[in-house]
Amino acid sequence: MKAKLFLMAVGLTSVVTVFGQKVKVDVSNHSIGGGRHEAFVTTIYHSNESEVKKQWKVLLKKYNPEKVKGGGEIIADNATISSISSNSIDIYATAKESGGEVELVVAFDLGGAFVDGAHSGAKTAEDIVYDFAVKLTTAGIEAEVKEAEKVLAAKEKEVDKLVKANDRLHQNIERWNAQIESATESIKQAESDLEANEKEQDNAKKVVEEQQKAVQAVADKLNEVK
Numbered sequence: 001m002k003a004k005l006f007l008m009a010v011g012l013t014s015v016v017t018v019f020g021q022k023v024k025v026d027v028s029n030h031s032i033g034g035g036r037h038e039a040f041v042t043t044i045y046h047s048n049e050s051e052v053k054k055q056w057k058v059l060l061k062k063y064n065p066e067k068v069k070g071g072g073e074i075i076a077d078n079a080t081i082s083s084i085s086s087n088s089i090d091i092y093a094t095a096k097e098s099g100g101e102v103e104l105v106v107a108f109d110l111g112g113a114f115v116d117g118a119h120s121g122a123k124t125a126e127d128i129v130y131d132f133a134v135k136l137t138t139a140g141i142e143a144e145v146k147e148a149e150k151v152l153a154a155k156e157k158e159v160d161k162l163v164k165a166n167d168r169l170h171q172n173i174e175r176w177n178a179q180i181e182s183a184t185e186s187i188k189q190a191e192s193d194l195e196a197n198e199k200e201q202d203n204a205k206k207v208v209e210e211q212q213k214a215v216q217a218v219a220d221k222l223n224e225v226k
Helices: 048-064 120-224
Strands: 006-010 013-018 021-032 035-045 067-068 073-079 088-099 101-109
Touching: 006 101, 013 101, 021 073, 021 088, 021 101, 035 120, 048 073, 048 088, 048 101, 067 088
Parallel strands: none
Antiparallel strands: 006 013, 013 021, 021 035, 035 101, 067 073, 073 088, 088 101
16 A cells, blocks of 8 residues: 655645655754754654665755764755855754654755755755655555564455354364264164164074984984884
């Protein structure tokens, strides 16, 4: 299942709705870059502080800075973003995680002046922060969807096993019932055969008794001769 992103630009604030959560960029004053300066602020969902910092450093390399440094506050020295300024730019960023959300604050130092909402490069600065936030939020959701799909697949396998076990039980019951029916018929036949056998035994015993009498009669004749 893919997250559907609904994009809308409103002045200097871009917004995207992701499962009811809005990714947007605001411009406000923050303590960053050695003082209080105008900065571009966004919230990244379905991610964490470590991942945001890692991926932000990866993004900064795109702007060919002389170096990227820092852990708490990430600094890119002398980056090149021509659509913001023809001169080099120092980019400052902080990321702070709270309640499963990460606040990313980014400031663009032009060399004494920071990009604010009125600057000609504000839209580019905003887009950089916005696109980054959407990318990480989307990646986080997609990762959660994949994990949920794995769990679903495992549950479906469990159901499949139960269905197959159910089928086997039905087959066994049918086979056993057939065996019971066959055994019942066999028992009935055996009972009938037993009854016939007992009658035949009685008749055979009578024949034996008659034959014994015949033998005795012959023996009696032999005795009379002597």
